Amino acid sequence: MSHTFTRLMLMAMILAAGPWQAARAASPFAREVPATYGKFDAGSGSLTLVVAEVVATDYLKGYDCPPTTERANPDGTTTVTFCMGPGPTWFKARILQHVAGADIGDEFYAVTGSHWGAMKVGPAEPAKLMLLNSNGTALEMLRYRSWPVTRSRDGQYHLVIQSGPIQWLPCWASSLMQEIDDGEFAADLAITREEYNSRWAEDDAAYYRVTADSARPRYAIPVARLQQGFKDVPLVAADFSCSPPIPVH
Numbered sequence: 001m002s003h004t005f006t007r008l009m010l011m012a013m014i015l016a017a018g019p020w021q022a023a024r025a026a027s028p029f030a031r032e033v034p035a036t037y038g039k040f041d042a043g044s045g046s047l048t049l050v051v052a053e054v055v056a057t058d059y060l061k062g063y064d065c066p067p068t069t070e071r072a073n074p075d076g077t078t079t080v081t082f083c084m085g086p087g088p089t090w091f092k093a094r095i096l097q098h099v100a101g102a103d104i105g106d107e108f109y110a111v112t113g114s115h116w117g118a119m120k121v122g123p124a125e126p127a128k129l130m131l132l133n134s135n136g137t138a139l140e141m142l143r144y145r146s147w148p149v150t151r152s153r154d155g156q157y158h159l160v161i162q163s164g165p166i167q168w169l170p171c172w173a174s175s176l177m178q179e180i181d182d183g184e185f186a187a188d189l190a191i192t193r194e195e196y197n198s199r200w201a202e203d204d205a206a207y208y209r210v211t212a213d214s215a216r217p218r219y220a221i222p223v224a225r226l227q228q229g230f231k232d233v234p235l236v237a238a239d240f241s242c243s244p245p246i247p248v249h
Helices: 002-025 171-176 193-199 201-207 223-229
Strands: 046-059 069-072 078-081 089-101 107-112 128-134 139-148 157-160 208-210 214-217 219-222
Touching (some): 089 128, 089 223, 171 219
Antiparallel strands (some): 069 078, 128 139
């Protein structure tokens, strides 16, 4: 009798968990592919910081770049109209770690824009730390507010520093940088000396261990430490900037 009762209780718990998990995953931002780029007022939305992997992306329809045009002005000057970059995109992403801000479920659709066009998708592409803004019905990844994450052997996510502080994070985030060792990561973080010379050379030498044939990053910010730092700090858009470079000694 007791065994039968136990089995029935376990079955009931499993069945009850199903709808709960579905409800959690059924984020209002995961229902459908965005058709338009909604209105997002700076400073008035709800911010969220997450680590997420992009699983699908494409360009929004109807935002194609018009052809370049020239117009002669009465004063003899010419006005040239042209696109500075590709049109806006939508993307779908799966959340791997919620860092701070509003809970938006387990997956979501969002819109964004970039001079580089749509983000790449595939197993070789790293997950990213993303700053998202909600207008209540849709999500926007703020322009250029993302950074690739690297996973250490213990399963933790890290923001590997490439060329100075990550300037879209708050200034205090730079104090979370810590020295890393290649052995902590399954992936090889080294880049060739030729690539290093072409990208940064001596300007960012303090952030690399440089040898004759390679350069390896010296610092990373553990996302867990960033998450801890945000526990007592509300997410305010104005705080997500640290333009002046911070020296590393």
